[in-house]
Amino acid sequence: MRFTNLTRGAGIGSNCYRLDLPEGAVILDCGMHPEHVGHDATPMLEQLEDVTVRSTILTHAHQDHVGCLPLLQSRQRGMPVLMTPGTARIADIMLHNSVNVMIRQQEELKLSDYPLFGHRGVEMASRMWRLCPLERPLTLDGDRAAGADGSTTVTFHDAGHILGSTGVMVRSGGKSFFYTGDVNFEDQTIQKGARFPEEPVDVLLMETTRGDAPLPEGFTRIKEEERFAKAVAAALETGASVTVPVFALGKTQEVMAMLWKMQRERLIPPTPLYVGGLSSKITAVYDSMAGEVARNLPHLRLMNDVAPYVAGGSEVQSLNPRKRAIYALSSGMMTEHTLSNIFARKVLPDPSQFLFFVGYADPNSPAGVVRNATQGDHVQIDSKGAAVPFLCHRESFTLSAHARREDILSYAIKIRPKTILLVHGDDPAVEWFKRELYSALPGTKVIAPPPGQAIEL
Ligand SMILES: [Zn+2]
Numbered sequence: 001m002r003f004t005n006l007t008r009g010a011g012i013g014s015n016c017y018r019l020d021l022p023e024g025a026v027i028l029d030c031g032m033h034p035e036h037v038g039h040d041a042t043p044m045l046e047q048l049e050d051v052t053v054r055s056t057i058l059t060h061a062h063q064d065h066v067g068c069l070p071l072l073q074s075r076q077r078g079m080p081v082l083m084t085p086g087t088a089r090i091a092d093i094m095l096h097n098s099v100n101v102m103i104r105q106q107e108e109l110k111l112s113d114y115p116l117f118g119h120r121g122v123e124m125a126s127r128m129w130r131l132c133p134l135e136r137p138l139t140l141d142g143d144r145a146a147g148a149d150g151s152t153t154v155t156f157h158d159a160g161h162i163l164g165s166t167g168v169m170v171r172s173g174g175k176s177f178f179y180t181g182d183v184n185f186e187d188q189t190i191q192k193g194a195r196f197p198e199e200p201v202d203v204l205l206m207e208t209t210r211g212d213a214p215l216p217e218g219f220t221r222i223k224e225e226e227r228f229a230k231a232v233a234a235a236l237e238t239g240a241s242v243t244v245p246v247f248a249l250g251k252t253q254e255v256m257a258m259l260w261k262m263q264r265e266r267l268i269p270p271t272p273l274y275v276g277g278l279s280s281k282i283t284a285v286y287d288s289m290a291g292e293v294a295r296n297l298p299h300l301r302l303m304n305d306v307a308p309y310v311a312g313g314s315e316v317q318s319l320n321p322r323k324r325a326i327y328a329l330s331s332g333m334m335t336e337h338t339l340s341n342i343f344a345r346k347v348l349p350d351p352s353q354f355l356f357f358v359g360y361a362d363p364n365s366p367a368g369v370v371r372n373a374t375q376g377d378h379v380q381i382d383s384k385g386a387a388v389p390f391l392c393h394r395e396s397f398t399l400s401a402h403a404r405r406e407d408i409l410s411y412a413i414k415i416r417p418k419t420i421l422l423v424h425g426d427d428p429a430v431e432w433f434k435r436e437l438y439s440a441l442p443g444t445k446v447i448a449p450p451p452g453q454a455i456e457l
Pocket residue numbers: 060062161182
């Protein structure tokens with residue numbers, strides 16, 4: 001087995017990994033960096049120019065894991081791509097949305113090679129997607145594995161992160177390799193916690209997103225939800241609106257379910273909720289698959305029971321934050337041109353408004369900049385407009401879809417890998433895991449794999 005990290009640059013970006021097996025090269029995830037454009041946003045696919053990839057395995061449909069998949073597929077005709085049915089449904093929506101974003105970027109930034117693929121490219125690509133069940137060993141074509149014939153098997157396990165998300169076990173040549181993907185071990189409001197295998201493995205490839213995010217003593221998700229409910233209630237009490245930047249995929253649906261519960265328990269008054277068009281499409285998939293996947297609140301149908309207003313791109317310009325409402329707008333990082341970024345221009349300079357953060361934001365993203373700013377600062381939230389005075393109320397809540405660092409650490413200790421590869425985290429996050437793993441597992445090799453360098457396993 002040989003492993004190569006094809007993620008360009010460090011941190012959370014265009015996640016993509018190559019695993020060389022006796023049957024050939026297998027690719028794990030093929031993402032696009034959500035904050036970069038052009039070449040910088042893609043994985044190091046140039047390393048695959050003369051390679052016939054045997055198979056690609058997709059852990060889930062977030063942009064940083066799926067965004068460049070059609071690009072890879074256009075260069076690897078006939079290559080099967082293995083994923084769960086939920087991931088396939090959502091990936092289709094995410095990739096068509098990404099085509100529209102790239103077309104707009106091409107006009108604005110004059111990027112000659114944009115869009116990297118078109119709607120037709122997504123359609124062609126999706127024909128090679130193989131829908132895979134959980135917890136069943138499969139061949140590299142996504143068929144049921146015959147048994148002990150010695151060939152490589154792939155098994156998907158529920159990762160508890162978003163709808164359809166998985167960790168992947170690859171067994172080949174007597175060795176086992178487990179990739180966590182993005183994982184959460186704890187129940188969220190809709191999503192149930194991960195169900196990962198607990199037997200020892202040879203190699204563990206693990207995400208480190210929250211390695212730099214210690215939690216205060218006595219923190220529990222339930223208490224944090226209560227704190228969020230109280231803050232939303234207090235804000236609405238003043239007659240103002242609450243703006244919550246959220247990812248269209250995952251966090252929107254969790255926040256909708258949370259608000260539904262809060263209203264039922266009379267913690268907050270009935271309040272109009274606004275979401276974006278992409279969020280509503282993905283929410284419809286959550287509703288239609290509610291009976292097929294393991295989740296909490298299986299009977300809740302968000303589009304019916306929460307009945308949000310769906311705001312398109314142009315409508316956001318006309319929405320008035322002074323009208324009492326909750327705006328759960330994407331993207332979570334307030335990336336330029338997204339609904340939450342456009343709306344933030346109205347919210348930030350208004351001292352009567354409330355801006356609540358509920359998930360991860362890259363420190364360099366507009367949401368990251370606002371989170372770290374001091375009241376009264378001017379904040380730059382896009383590349384063209386003037387800096388905006390930051391005068392609104394701001395609060396952050398830890399309602400992440402990623403496992404707390406202690407949970408991933410104890411999982412790694414439980415399965416005692418001979419080698420651990422640390423990915424999907426900023427430098428301080430990776431460093432924390434390195435230190436902890438060195439002392440907890442002294443016999444284990446712990447590596448932060450540098451981009452583009454092959455590592456023999
Ligand atoms: Zn993710």
